[in-house]
Amino acid sequence: MSFQAEAIIRKALRSKADRQMFEARYQRYAPDLLASIESVYGHQALRLLQELLPIMLDFYKERPEDLKQLDLERMLKPDWFQEENMLAYVCYTERFAENLKGIHSKLDYLGELGVSYLHLMPMLQPRPAPNDGGYAVQDYLKIREDLGTETDLEQLTTALRQRKISLCMDLVLNHVAEEHDWAVKAREGNEIHRNYFLTYEDRTLPDQYERTLLEIFPDFAPGNFTWNEQMQRWVWTTFNSWQWDLNWANSDVFLEFVKIILYWANKGVDVFRLDAIAFIWKRMGTDCQNLPEVHDITQALRAVVRIVAPAVLFKAEAIVAPDKLIHYLGRGQHYGKVSDLAYHNSLMVQIWSSLASRNAFLMQKALQNFPEKPTSASWATYVRCHDDIGWAVSDEDAAQAGLHGEGHRRFLSDFYSGNFPGSHARGLVFQENRRTGDRRISGSMASLNGLEIALEEKNEHLQHLSIERSLLSYALVLGYGGIPLLYMGDELALLNDYTFTQSSEHAMDNRWVHRPCMDWAVAEKRHDPSTSHGQMFLGLKHLIETRKMLPQLHAGQSTWVLNSEIPAVLVLERPHPMGHMIQFYNFSEHHMQYPIHILHERGYHQPLDHISGTHLDLHLGYIPLPPYARLWITNQG
Known part of the structure; x- marks a missing residue:
């Protein structure tokens, strides 16, 4: 630690205990912080570190005492999130319990399931619809008005801590809504904020970039750039015309997100889901995903959090190939220094593939080829999530299993859209790309596993098989090793919700078919083994309770x-x-x-x-x- 840094810390922190704790963490993690910002920001690194230190000290001083105690407890038990009793529940607040206050009334329900981690999707104030399901953020420091207030969130995090439940918040890193204050100021001619974004006077550079870029939503958001009439410039917009990509090469953007993360960490948020993290760095001639600077930036953000609020985890939302995914948990110089959690998308895809083909050989090969994670990190394992299912089956894995990659991916799309002879599934095709043949699938776990058709046919045997498929899927998610994610409604085998077509906000996005409102009438019958919903709930609850007694399922193994x-x-x-x-x-x-x-x-x-x-x-x-x-x-x- 430099003499200057030591003097700043001593001046800022009057309490000897606080000063010693901060100094110890700063000495431990400042080298990681400096190394990563030097890699990204070069000669600006020392200036940036000097700007960061007062910011970190301010948030450390404001951190509540109970959270400082939690920091200490988790520092002494760094594998707390890897234990076999961890279970995550994932839901939209408004569709599960209307608002944040409503969550309070449902804590006993979550407790009955054994939930220790609650992911409430997305909570920050978005632009008016359309807003990508809430992921077009207009204000990072404000809770969605329909969900409640900042005070409601703090009261909820306090109640969750009393039950030893960690709260996960979505943090969109790649882009903001065009209504965000930064974008408004950029359009008004503020050069400082214009540099927060990637804009171009003509199509010369955008056209060069487009040669190697992919289209995320080819149906309703083709291309990666949007003309803005007010600025008379092209704006980089990877996901939608109203989601403006941020310029992370500008260190001011980095500082903004440091403040955002520490602000919510001090309100009791335990986990930040780093949404669209793979896209945050751009380089000509690449697909602008998974570039090395992404991991340097993550390491820098994580080092800041380790200094100020070490109870907090990062979860990387990187749905990418295994050889790229493993870098989000750390490889080489970043080993164990980036995200603590990452989605095991391949396991999810292979579960659906094996159920359709009645053959697990491809899964065996894919998982054997999967890189080993750091022992200090954990996978987030899941059967379903709020997004579509993309058939991330590599040609190499398919070839080892004696399959043709493209042919198998087409088979899976056909099977789960119900277009394959003998299919039991009821799903919808999402974002078909006719150029690449890519067809993703929307649908609830129960409907994709055959329950919807079985109930229509009143066939008890098919209903039984459907529930068995779903319980098998969750048994593997619970048994593989990691934090198992339970997506809202799966525990009750809720079916597709086709009423999404009646909402102008949702009608164009069929992913809402598997984002139903919680059916509390069904939930009241969850202990009735004579119903398929009760069979699913009781069977899943038994698996969860069994898992908690087995140390072999600690995620560090x-x-x-x-x-x-x-x-x-x-x-x-x-x-x-x-x-x-x-x-x-x-x-x-x-x-x-x-x-x-x-x-x-x-x-x-x-x-x-x-x-x-x-x-x-x-x-x-x-x-x-x-x-x-x-x-x-x-x-x-």
């Missing part, structure tokens, strides 16, 4: 993907000092008999399946796997 002797069956092993766990997942509606020698060879001499609570008979000669079976096996001892 590795997941070994074993070679399976039956194509329909995925076999995983979770090593642990207290005894390994082996898992079996049957992705077909047929009974399977898995050779028993795998248990003998791997030392499972007293095998107990924790999901069913039964011991396996080693003398049987095989492991019985009923349709869509899921087994978590350890030695009884």
Whole structure:
């Protein structure tokens, strides 16, 4: 620590305890901060660090004492978010409980499920509709008016902490709404704020960039640049014409987001979901995604948070190929220094692929090829989320499984849109790109797994198979290792909601088909095993409760993907000092008999399946796997 920095800290912090704590963290993380901002901002780095120190001190002084205590507790237990009792619930506040105050009345419901992490999508003030489901932010320091106030949020975070539930907030990094104050000032001619964005006098540079850029929403937002009449300039707009991309090469933008993050961290936000993080850096001749500067910027932001509010986590919303995704958790110089969490999109895609094909061999190959994460980080594992399903199956993985990549992706789109013979799914095609053949899918978990059709046909056997598919999917998400994300309504097997077409705000975006309002009438019957909704809730609750008793499912442990002797069956092993766990997942509606020698060879001499609570008979000669079976096996001892 420089003499100048030490003097500034001593002057700012009168309390000896506060000063010692801040100095210790600053000494630990300032090198990471300086290295990353030097990499991005070059000769401006020292000036930027000098500007950052007073900002960090101001927010540290304002940080409430109970949050400082939480900082200390989590510093002493850095794996708190990796424990086997972690479970995330993901929902839109207004569709789950109307507003932030309404969430209070539903905390017992979340507690019954065992939720320890609550992601309320998106809470910050957006532009008027259309606003990309709330992700076109107009004011980063204001809670959405329909959800409540800043005071409501603080009261909620306090109540959540009392129940040991962490709150996750969306933070859109790549762009702001064109109504945001920065964009308004830019249009009015303010040069400082014009430099917050990427604008061009003519199409020369935009056309050069477009040669290598992808289109995110080709149906309703083709191209990546929009002409602004008031400025007489082209504006970079990756997602929509009213979402202006930020210029992260301008260090003032970095400083703005430091203040935003620390502001909400001091209000009790535990996790920031870094939305659209892959897009924040631009370079000619590339697709402007996943560039190295993205990870330098994340490391810098994380270092700031580690100094001021170390109880806070970062979750990277990077839905990219595995070899690029792993960098969001850290590789090389960034190992363990960037995001703490990242979405395991590949696992989600492979679950749906295996259910459609009744074959887990592609999943086996894809997961075996997946890079190993840092031990200090965790995957966010999930079956569904608020977005569409894109078929991120690589040609290389497909070839290893004896498949043609493009052909398999087309099969999955056909299957889950209900256009493949014998499909049980009821989904909608989202954003078809005729140039690339890409067709993503919208639909609720239950409808994609066949429950909608089964209920229409009043076929109890098909209803049973649908619930079994869904429970199998969640068993794998819970058993793979990470923080399992439970998307609102999945626990009740809620179906597609086609009323979205009646809303002018939602009608053009069919992703709202799987964003229903919570059906509390159905929820009241969640303990009734005679209904498919009750079967799903009770079955999922049992899996969650079983998971909490198994230290093998701590996210710091590795997941070994074993070679399976039956194509329909995925076999995983979770090593642990207290005894390994082996898992079996049957992705077909047929009974399977898995050779028993795998248990003998791997030392499972007293095998107990924790999901069913039964011991396996080693003398049987095989492991019985009923349709869509899921087994978590350890030695009884």
